[in-house]
Amino acid sequence: MIENDKIKSRRRERQQQICRGAMKIFRVKGFHATSMREIAAASGIGLGNLYHYIRKKEDILFLVQKDVMDRLYDRFDECVKQSKDPVDQLVSVIRELVGLTFTLKEEMLFIYTETKSLDRKYMREILAGETQFVKAFESLIRKGIRQGVFHGEKPDLIANIIVFTLSIYPLRGWSTRRRRSNDELLDALIRFVLKGLGIPDEAIQHKMKQRARKKT
Amino acid sequence: MIENDKIKSRRRERQQQICRGAMKIFRVKGFHATSMREIAAASGIGLGNLYHYIRKKEDILFLVQKDVMDRLYDRFDECVKQSKDPVDQLVSVIRELVGLTFTLKEEMLFIYTETKSLDRKYMREILAGETQFVKAFESLIRKGIRQGVFHGEKPDLIANIIVFTLSIYPLRGWSTRRRRSNDELLDALIRFVLKGLGIPDEAIQHKMKQRARKKT
Amino acid sequence: MIENDKIKSRRRERQQQICRGAMKIFRVKGFHATSMREIAAASGIGLGNLYHYIRKKEDILFLVQKDVMDRLYDRFDECVKQSKDPVDQLVSVIRELVGLTFTLKEEMLFIYTETKSLDRKYMREILAGETQFVKAFESLIRKGIRQGVFHGEKPDLIANIIVFTLSIYPLRGWSTRRRRSNDELLDALIRFVLKGLGIPDEAIQHKMKQRARKKT
Amino acid sequence: MIENDKIKSRRRERQQQICRGAMKIFRVKGFHATSMREIAAASGIGLGNLYHYIRKKEDILFLVQKDVMDRLYDRFDECVKQSKDPVDQLVSVIRELVGLTFTLKEEMLFIYTETKSLDRKYMREILAGETQFVKAFESLIRKGIRQGVFHGEKPDLIANIIVFTLSIYPLRGWSTRRRRSNDELLDALIRFVLKGLGIPDEAIQHKMKQRARKKT
DNA sequence: AATGAATGAGAATTCATTCAT
């Protein structure tokens, strides 16, 4: 049993190694244009040996996706834990997740554009994760509505809209043409979403100032 | 000269024919996985003859993109012309463009996931069109702010956010998991965006009812 | 009949036009790498129309070869006519033909490297012309031997060797690496060949000076 | 290190294998008309696997050229070593190299007609080898001139002329029309070249008889 | 476990030639 665990952990390690190597090239060339030889070279594992840890090239795609998604979802969970106030939670989530999209720009763009290359089974798993995430977001909004701080109907749709909005940075080639800083975008996003949830302007101003004060 | 025009129009026709044929398969298999043989077969043009009308496979990708983009932008222009009131214009734009994304779901998803395969020159042209479109959107919002019906800072960022939001339907695999109708999504979108621009709930309700009344 | 002649002459004209156009590109790209489209464009004749004047691409190759060969052979005949003295004739032939190879460098290299692409029938015709030319050269040498000015056995072999030697300039990429002028090469060739035919050094010196004097 | 050597030697072996296979078809069809499939089949290596040992089709052309050239240059070196007398050296060189051209007829014709297909880098390497070879030849002639056995000016040009002359057999389709044996051609060549270097007839006769006596 | 040589199907593109106008 213990032996078995060791082997499994070794597998995970190797898979991570492959993921990291592959991602270096995926960023630049995309999934299809990256050959297994390149992945082998970039991850420092022999070409043949790769196939001890994955079955198909597609598996790597899935591993990469899972990795990035999990990082996003984990961050969401952390944010929600830090407060009990729905508005604070929401602001924190937007701030942190959008911050992550600044860092993971290439990875996220890659994932969005290559999800279609996944086969049924993998696709389902990724979509299931996403659905669960949106559900969690929906709960947050429902709570806010119940508490009377958010205003709106059909919180499931609202959750979907907001979650989608969070990925604006990687999905539109922002950095290439920006005359605005990342922080300006982040601020505008928070304001727009809060307003979209019916929170009055003054309250938003207040929140933002609070935050600014904390920072200094 | 007249001769020349005939030739050019014939070229365009053929290119359209190729586009339409190619798109049939692109939808299903994506750009890379679609072979030129398949495109030839699907468009009813001999394989070799394709190359009279395009130079590279990539050209087809560009033509498809351009075609879809232009349809969106044209629709935007039409909407803006139909009224002078910024709120009416905005509601009309959202309604019509999102409506188009319902129709062009596959095309738009395809475009978003394959833009990266365009080479520099084509990419620039596509991005230029997009930039121009966002600018036009920005003007609409600026006018609303000047007239005091919209509220918000940095209209360029707001325009970007809204434009992005409009592509939610094709970019998230909505249809696959929907428990909500397209119309419900559309309504939610309009409300969210109008609220995001600081329009009071009552005014929104009013607008929506007006519209509903007109329809009947 | 007269009509027929006109047609034939028109054909020849067009074929020349094609030859000249084709050669412009053959020089640079070689036979295989030159497409019929390029030949059509370079000769100012429509692609389809080309096939009224030739049957296959190969025909053009033959026409070009024939044209160049004839120019060389004609020059030979002229040289021989200008004197009755075998030495004078030989010197004149070498001077003029090598001079021509300076001018026709690209054409001759092209011919030598592409003769293999000719089919049987054309090949035979080209080789027949060559054989006849070597025969004529052989006669010249035989006459010199009979008159006691040339010394050597097997004049057929000697003729072959000399004829081959005359093509040194185009066949070795001379111009690219020359530290010697074309004239120096020509002089060296004449001296070497005359010596090879057993003409004493002093006589050669004499001939060369004569020529130099004439020139001034 | 030793491992590395093994791999390299294996590479060379495979490359030789490819060369030999390719040459079988190149002889008959020329470079352009020979497909990679045919080369794979003829060399007994899988089509895809070919590309482990070469990068482009052109590489094979280079390898073939290099191989033939080296055989010629090596033979030259051997000949020069066997004697200290310039005349003996020269006669030996002509005899041996022309002998080789009898054997390598197809290969040499192939090389001459296909050198143009080499790209810049390879071309330079081939030309560099050739230049070096002609230089060595020039040294031989210079020595003879210094010792007073050869007579002539501009030994560099003479070397070029003689070296060129040595390739007469493969470059003119000799075998197809020969009424003379290879030996007769060889004899005529030696006589012509020696005469061209100003060696008196009697001395040549002497040399040739010597050789003939040795042979028996 | 680890290696990289081997495989051959399949990709985009080009070409000489024909044919309807």
Added chain:
DNA sequence: CATGAATGAATTCTCATTCAT
């Protein structure tokens, strides 16, 4: 005579995956 659109076979080269060592 003249045109150039149309054809589809043939080309080089790449790739994921397997397999012997």
